[in-house]
Amino acid sequence: MAETLLSVEHLSTVFELRGKSLFAKPVHLTAVNDVSFDLVAGETLGIVGESGCGKSTLGRSILRLIEPTGGRIVWQGRSLTDLSDSEMRKARRDLSIIFQDPIASLDPRMTVGQIIAEPLRVAEPDLGRAERRERVSRVMEEVGLAPEMANRYPHEFSGGQAQRIGIARAIVTEPKLIVCDEPVSALDVSIQAQIVNLLKGLKERMGLTLIFISHDLSVVRLVSDRILVLYLGRVVEIGPRKDVFQNPGHPYTKALLSAAPIPDPVVARARERTVLQGDPPSPIRPPSGCAFRTRCPIAQPVCAENPPPLIPVGDRHRAACLFAEDVVQAPSTMAG
Numbered sequence: 001m002a003e004t005l006l007s008v009e010h011l012s013t014v015f016e017l018r019g020k021s022l023f024a025k026p027v028h029l030t031a032v033n034d035v036s037f038d039l040v041a042g043e044t045l046g047i048v049g050e051s052g053c054g055k056s057t058l059g060r061s062i063l064r065l066i067e068p069t070g071g072r073i074v075w076q077g078r079s080l081t082d083l084s085d086s087e088m089r090k091a092r093r094d095l096s097i098i099f100q101d102p103i104a105s106l107d108p109r110m111t112v113g114q115i116i117a118e119p120l121r122v123a124e125p126d127l128g129r130a131e132r133r134e135r136v137s138r139v140m141e142e143v144g145l146a147p148e149m150a151n152r153y154p155h156e157f158s159g160g161q162a163q164r165i166g167i168a169r170a171i172v173t174e175p176k177l178i179v180c181d182e183p184v185s186a187l188d189v190s191i192q193a194q195i196v197n198l199l200k201g202l203k204e205r206m207g208l209t210l211i212f213i214s215h216d217l218s219v220v221r222l223v224s225d226r227i228l229v230l231y232l233g234r235v236v237e238i239g240p241r242k243d244v245f246q247n248p249g250h251p252y253t254k255a256l257l258s259a260a261p262i263p264d265p266v267v268a269r270a271r272e273r274t275v276l277q278g279d280p281p282s283p284i285r286p287p288s289g290c291a292f293r294t295r296c297p298i299a300q301p302v303c304a305e306n307p308p309p310l311i312p313v314g315d316r317h318r319a320a321c322l323f324a325e326d327v328v329q330a331p332s333t334m335a336g
């Protein structure tokens with residue numbers, strides 16, 4: 001059995017929004033709501049959901065780039081939320097992130113070499129100049145960039161190359177876990193596959209564990225072992241990729257899958273369509289009970305009472321719907 005690297009326990013992140021007036025009461029926006037899951041070494045967990053459902057906030061809260069307001073993050077048996085600043089700096093070496101917009105996430109005043117070396121300066125301050133340069137050259141080659149490019153500036157690179165720089169920066173400390181926050185969403189479709197393949201190759205070579213955030217189910221499907229579906233900050237479904245794609249247990253997952261493009265026209269024509277109506281409600285004032293009930297095609301009055309717990313619908317497969325067992329029985333035609 002692989003080692004559990006990360007346990008996220010009842011994690012919540014609430015933002016306090018202040019009005020323009022000094023006297024206005026602040027309102028609270030729950031971006032991540034009581035999220036729990038485990039991750040074993042070498043696994044890739046795909047996190048999916050519509051815009052604003054809390055994917056980035058969850059990814060950043062796990063790394064404590066945004067401070068969570070509740071719950072625990074246990075990294076290799078130690079609670080990250082209890083670490084002092086200096087202990088957290090050491091732990092940071094193992095934990096890394098790749099951002100969505102490669103150009104915007106790189107400092108335009110720094111050379112590529114400086115950008116990639118920056119996390120090393122923090123994680124390994126005693127490293128000599130020559131050694132640092134050597135590590136930078138090595139990761140540049142690893143991501144498919146010529147080391148001679150180290151003296152150039154980010155604006156001289158295309159989106160795909162800039163994302164390679166972002167990836168080099170993310171792996172330079174030889175981390176164990178990388179949160180990839182929509183790493184290919186800003187790239188041309190032709191470049192997306194190259195970057196996905198690069199990440200898959202690095203994962204194998206470096207034995208990485210990945211959290212792969214995307215709104216694009218076809219990308220998530222290519223890389224993930226398990227899938228976590230978020231709705232209004234809550235986990236509504238989690239399970240092995242094949243089970244979630246072939247037998248979703250939550251009407252929201254079903255609707256997301258039915259909206260996703262399928263390359264095979266026969267399968268696409270045969271599948272049942274569930275149209276997702278309207279936009280998600282505001283996370284400031286979520287509906288009572290099941291947050292999905294205002295858009296759910298099978299909602300019942302009982303759904304307004306309490307948030308449904310995650311119930312087992314298969315092996316390591318759980319869905320937060322009162323009728324999950326019926327939903328999972330209904331035919332689905334999405335290949336896993």
Ligand SMILES: Nc1ncnc2c1ncn2[C@@H]1O[C@H](COP(=O)(O)OP(=O)(O)OP(=O)(O)O)[C@@H](O)[C@H]1O
Binds near residue numbers: 029049055057058
């Ligand atoms: N710093 C912040 N202050 C206040 N609210 C925030 C902040 N960051 C995010 N939010 C809100 O938290 C919710 C979740 O946002 P988040 O960016 O995590 O969603 P997302 O799923 O990553 O969306 P997208 O797919 O558009 O990237 C949204 O309602 C968003 O407006």
Ligand code: SF4
Binds near residue numbers: 251
């Ligand atoms: S609990 Fe009710 S509203 Fe929520 S997903 Fe299930 S059927 Fe729909």
Ligand SMILES: [Mg+2]
Binds near residue numbers: 055056
């Ligand atoms: Mg996001």
